[in-house]
Amino acid sequence: xxxxxxxxxxxxxxxxxxxxxxxxxxxxxxxxxxxxxxxxxxxxxxxxxxxxxxxxxxxxxxxxxxxxxxxxxxxxxxxxxxxxxxxxxxxxxxxxxxxxxxxxxxxxxxxxxxxxxxxxxxxxxxxxxxxxxxxxxxxxxxxxxxxxxxxxxxxxxxxxxxxxxxxxxxxxxxxxxxxxxxxxxxxxxxxxxxxxxxxxxxxxxxxxxxxxxxxxxxxxxxxxxxxxxxxxxxxxxxxxxxxxxxxxxxxxxxxxxxxxxxxxxxxxxxxxxxxxxxxxxx
Amino acid sequence: xxxxxxxxxxxxxxxxxxxxxxxxxxxxxxxxxxxxxxxxxxxxxxxxxxxxxxxxxxxxxxxxxxxxxxxxxxxxxxxxxxxxxxxxxxxxxxxxxxxxxxxxxxxxxxxxxxxxxxxxxxxxxxxxxxxxxxxxxxxxxxxxxxxxxxxxxxxxxxxxxxxxxxxxxxxxxxxxxxxxxxxxxxxxxxxxxxxxxxxxxxxxxxxxxxxxxxxxxxxxxxxxxxxxxxxxxxxxxxxxxxxxxxxxxxxxxxxx
Numbered sequence: 001x002x003x004x005x006x007x008x009x010x011x012x013x014x015x016x017x018x019x020x021x022x023x024x025x026x027x028x029x030x031x032x033x034x035x036x037x038x039x040x041x042x043x044x045x046x047x048x049x050x051x052x053x054x055x056x057x058x059x060x061x062x063x064x065x066x067x068x069x070x071x072x073x074x075x076x077x078x079x080x081x082x083x084x085x086x087x088x089x090x091x092x093x094x095x096x097x098x099x100x101x102x103x104x105x106x107x108x109x110x111x112x113x114x115x116x117x118x119x120x121x122x123x124x125x126x127x128x129x130x131x132x133x134x135x136x137x138x139x140x141x142x143x144x145x146x147x148x149x150x151x152x153x154x155x156x157x158x159x160x161x162x163x164x165x166x167x168x169x170x171x172x173x174x175x176x177x178x179x180x181x182x183x184x185x186x187x188x189x190x191x192x193x194x195x196x197x198x199x200x201x202x203x204x205x206x207x208x209x210x211x212x213x214x215x216x217x218x219x220x221x222x223x224x225x226x227x228x229x230x231x232x233x234x235x236x237x238x239x240x241x242x243x244x245x246x247x248x249x250x251x252x253x254x255x256x257x258x259x260x261x262x263x264x265x266x267x268x269x270x271x272x273x274x275x276x277x278x279x280x281x282x
Numbered sequence: 283x284x285x286x287x288x289x290x291x292x293x294x295x296x297x298x299x300x301x302x303x304x305x306x307x308x309x310x311x312x313x314x315x316x317x318x319x320x321x322x323x324x325x326x327x328x329x330x331x332x333x334x335x336x337x338x339x340x341x342x343x344x345x346x347x348x349x350x351x352x353x354x355x356x357x358x359x360x361x362x363x364x365x366x367x368x369x370x371x372x373x374x375x376x377x378x379x380x381x382x383x384x385x386x387x388x389x390x391x392x393x394x395x396x397x398x399x400x401x402x403x404x405x406x407x408x409x410x411x412x413x414x415x416x417x418x419x420x421x422x423x424x425x426x427x428x429x430x431x432x433x434x435x436x437x438x439x440x441x442x443x444x445x446x447x448x449x450x451x452x453x454x455x456x457x458x459x460x461x462x463x464x465x466x467x468x469x470x471x472x473x474x475x476x477x478x479x480x481x482x483x484x485x486x487x488x489x490x491x492x493x494x495x496x497x498x499x500x501x502x503x504x505x506x507x508x509x510x511x512x513x514x515x516x517x518x519x520x521x522x523x524x525x526x527x528x529x530x531x532x533x534x535x536x537x538x
């Protein structure tokens with residue numbers, strides 16, 4: 001075991017301190033920031049519209065979904081576009097982070113072979129850059145709200161707190177998947193399928209209240225799944241203030257915070273446990 | 283332990299060699315995880331014990347595949363030993379290759395900050411070092427140019443310029459002096475001698491006897507993952523030559 005004791009108090013430069021993995025990660029927070037900026041730069045390099053794509057993307061998506069759901073399927077929801085965006089944008093943040101983040105250890109293997117650093121910075125910086133994208137994509141949604149005369153209420157002030165809880169949850173899941181991918185490369189394909197299924201099994205395109213009552217066993221199973229699905233409690237954090245103009249119920253906020261904190265704690269613990277072995281599997 | 287001290291006790295690093303590399307779950311399930319049971323264990327490094335005192339300068343010598351790079355990785359903390367222990371006390375530049383993590387698309391300036399962040403320095407700390415680093419590298423005219431346009435010598439200069447400014451108590455240098463022109467090499471050597479006077483522990487990997495003798499008094503010769511010799515540099519080099527010529531006698535440890 002490589003053990004490095006505490007540095008002398010006056011020493012200004014870094015010393016790896018074993019034991020407190022969290023403290024070490026915290027010391028590298030600037031690196032996360034640097035990696036986030038680099039990722040954003042790379043993503044939009046040589047594209048004419050650059051960051052504008054981030055904002056254009058959800059708008060184009062929304063046009064498609066609105067046409068499909070509101071026109072063809074005649075959804076009864078008022079301002080269905082806003083309803084949809086307020087669920088789809090958080091979902092896209094979550095699923096894109098996980099799918100990009102699970103590759104991050106493999107993508108940075110050259111560095112991991114040569115530099116000792118907390119490897120969690122790589123998945124976390126993917127979540128960070130997606131969070132920036134997510135926040136930017138909220139701007140065109142706000143614009144659309146104004147156009148569609150969707151009321152702006154003080155409940156909107158809750159959105160940043162919702163973002164934070166969602167980011168904590170996403171970080172935990174991304175850490176888990178990124179370490180598993182090192183050992184089994186097909187975790188990526190598994191994750192793609194699971195996320196696709198989870199999208200329809202989470203209240204993104206619909207809301208809990210929109211579900212009717214059926215006695216069929218599969219419908220009851222679906223309801224049980226919805227109640228057990230962690231994403232069910234995360235989506236109202238954004239949709240309630242944005243679409244319904246109200247604060248999410250305190251119980252939902254409580255459950256969401258708890259499950260997010262737990263997911264991150266478990267994700268980080270497992271990642272920290274497995275990361276010394278990554279180098280043998282890269 | 284004192285700052286700058288490295289204590290390696292019976293350290294070993296093993297890799298599992300799989301006859302078939304299993305990287306998908308399907309293969310693993312189909313084979314009922316047989317690969318985990320039948321994997322051969324290959325020791326890249328074994329039973330290595332070495333104590334390096336603060337301020338000592340040591341050359342790690344060995345032919346390709348001898349385990350010197352593995353040893354260097356465990357000292358830097360990139361690799362965890364599978365058995366035994368590697369204790370390193372004090373600030374160490376946790377990088378086994380100068381300029382690791384440089385991004386070819388970014389300018390020299392951005393790369394200094396990126397490299398600093400990889401070493402765990404904040405932007406503010408790097409700003410304080412920035413002018414010194416640029417001055418040492420002598421790349422002031424090119425600092426805003428993407429480093430993909432740098433020559434390999436310029437690349438190495440920038441890498442060494444950063445490493446020499448992180449105020450290490452333990453400095454690891456892997457063959458950097460082979461690149462760069464002679465004048466810059468002299469400058470690097472002078473800087474390393476300064477470090478030595480200041481009591482910095484110095485681990486040097488080189489295939490050049492002249493460079494090693496100039497900078498180091500002690501050598502550790504690795505052969506097939508074992509420590510084959512530990513002692514004065516001249517004798518170490520002799521042993522290295524012998525081993526290279528082979529037929530190879532079994533790994534043995536001598537202390538000179």
